[in-house]
Amino acid sequence: MERKKILITNDDGVESPGINKLVEELMNIADLTIVAPDRQKTATSHSLTIEGVLPIKEVPMPCGYKGFAVVNGTPTDCVLIAIKDIMKDELPDLLISGINLGANLGGDILYSGTVAAALEGLTQGITSFAVSLDSFSLNGHFETAAKAVAKIVETKEFYKNLLQERSILNINVPNIPYEELKGFIITRQGDLSYQNYVEKYTSPRNKNYYWIGGDRPPHEIDEETDSYAIAYKKVSISPINVDLTNYRLLLRLKKLLSELKL
Template sequence: MNILLSNDDGFLAPGINQLREALLNVAHVTTVAPDRDCSGASNSLTLRNPLRMTTHGENFYSVNGTPTDCVHLGLGLYAHDPDMVISGINAGPNMGDDVLYSGTVAAAMEGRFLGHPALAVSLACHHHDTERHYATAVAVVLQLLQYVQNYPDQSHMILNVNVPNVTLEQLRGWRMTRLGNRHRSEPVIRTQDPRGREIFWIGPPGDAADAGDGTDFHAISQQCVSITPIHADLTRHQALADSQRWLEACHVKA
């Protein structure tokens, strides 16, 4: 199996390096990751500045760009016709509304745009956690790789995988889930730099709002692996008929 591996935490992040070492035992792996932390980059592309690649070992590269840039360059220049694109392991969950901002999910989505099945993998740890069980998430990916080739919708496969921050022995199962929702994020934090100039920080994300049974939030709270099939079609299909009637009632002229 040929795999293109990327992330949004940067090429030095422990998640991507531990996953890379494990995948090298079962696959040919090309790793192309940002040269810095690009969390929250979403699907952004670098269009106004040149991109540069730096080699860090055999088939291991960093790019001065976004996760989406990395997948473009990896698939266009270096990957050996990959069977799959894997993004992660992210340090922190990507659940609910997070997927709209996540560079981890964006890298997987770009792989799908460019014709390859994709996994986005996140460890649902938090900044205050003293222990981060990346080994559990690595084991989950290795198990998934045994079965994803039988996934019923290969041509559209993007699986958003969140793994609870527990040991492998503490996992309580696997769940197919839908995306939950968060409360709106905390207000912007307004402060000053050491020279008295005004600066701002984006507030932290809100707590879970829709976290009931069947959601990714609920699965993680039960120490279960959450797997959510996602796609990039943002059309609200159930609103098309009502929206068409509304437009006709407006008597809009061509």
């Protein structure tokens, strides 16, 4: 069987434990190319570097593999550089973004550089996954997420129609040992969103500065949602796409259009 060519990226940087554990798990079943930021780029969403240059360097990763680090690049920058240059003569069969430090559930995906990288892969015609672990600890169970992803990668029928459906898989994994997982479940994006806050401080020179943070509320009670699945020890798989249209509201507004006059 021909080995898959997989492009791996993330938003936590090329040295993060998540991407390294993913590489360790997949290196024996696929040919891997790693192109990732050289530093933490979380919550950069789908941003591109328009002003400034993007140097790139080949670096040894903690897992022993060699990867490309894009200096100060965003996840989307990394995907474009990989597809438009590094892999242009032999495009990847699959793009995997992750494993992210922290879950990407509900409204998180609007901020997520991890999910944005997968969506950029989709727009470039590459079947793509985003993968996140429900832990912000560097010592989290990334091996659990890596093994779950490997199972999905090896089940080609599961994702062979993603491109024609114009969708990616957003995969979230509980932070528990692999043996404690209760299985896979197909979910929808929930409504869970961080409760953001802004803390204001004043420097000794009387200048104001701010710290932005957020607290995640409890999981949802809807059993079809991604956050519910994580709370009950299941791997959440949500098909999502770039179309943000509210179709129910679209139809209602069309009926009301006659009332809108210039």
